[in-house]
Amino acid sequence: THGTDTMEETAYFLNLTVHSDKPIVLVGAMRPSTSLSADGPLNLYNAVILAGSKEARDKGVMISMNGKIGSARYTFKTNTTDVDAFDNPELGSLGYIQGGKPYFYNVPTKKHTTESDFDIRKITEDNLHRVDIVYS
Numbered sequence: 203t204h205g206t207d208t209m210e211e212t213a214y215f216l217n218l219t220v221h222s223d224k225p226i227v228l229v230g231a232m233r234p235s236t237s238l239s240a241d242g243p244l245n246l247y248n249a250v251i252l253a254g255s256k257e258a259r260d261k262g263v264m265i266s267m268n269g270k271i272g273s274a275r276y277t278f279k280t281n282t283t284d285v286d287a288f289d290n291p292e293l294g295s296l297g298y299i300q301g302g303k304p305y306f307y308n309v310p311t312k313k314h315t316t317e318s319d320f321d322i323r324k325i326t327e328d329n330l331h332r333v334d335i336v337y338s
Contacts (some may be wrong), residue, residue, distance in 0.1 A: 203246065206230040206279060206287060209265060213274035217263040218320045225258035226315075228274075229266045232285045241268065241285045248299040255304050261296065262314035271297040273310045 204212055213228045220226060229249035231242030249266040252258050263274035268286045276290045289295070297306035313319060 204228045204230050206232060206267075210274075210278045210288070213263050213265050213277070217274035217314045218318050219322045220263070221316050221318065221321070223260045223316050225253045225255070225261065226263045227253045227258070227266050228263065232267075232283065232287050244269075247302075251299060251302055252304050257304055257306055260316075261306070262310050264296065266299065269298050269300065270295045271299065271304060271306070273308075275310060275312055275314065 209228050209230055216226055216228075227249045229245050231240065231245055233240050233242070235242055245267055248269060252264065252266050252271060258264065261273075265272040265274060265277045265288055267288045270286075270288065272288055272290065273293075273296050276293050277288050277295075278290070279287050280289045280291070281287045294308060296308045296310065297304060299305070
């Protein structure tokens with residue numbers, strides 16, 4: 203589970219750095235649990251279904267929200283209040299979850315997870331680039 207403000211950044215980072223073919227699914231909620239129509243319980247249920255499905259293997263890191271399955275590389279937050287907050291208007295979702303089963307109609311084509319060129323185990327102090335921070 204993850205807060206929705208930075209979920210897409212965490213998902214993309216994990217997509218580049220975790221070298222595993224096991225499904226990794228990030229999930230959040232847009233409405234609080236005290237809301238009349240809280241979306242968290244169903245989102246969590248769908249994420250667990252997705253993570254446990256054999257169809258999700260080798261798909262990289264995914265974001266599961268509002269019944270959609272999003273690719274970590276291309277999914278971003280498009281709305282700050284609606285339950286349908288994450289989307290990819292250009293390429294669409296990887297699929298959807300309905301009736302407790304994931305259905306995929308797209309696959310990620312860019313390198314990710316096990317095929318990623320980025321390997322956090324090979325980072326040393328000598329090969330890190332300097333990044334300045336400007337406080338204002």
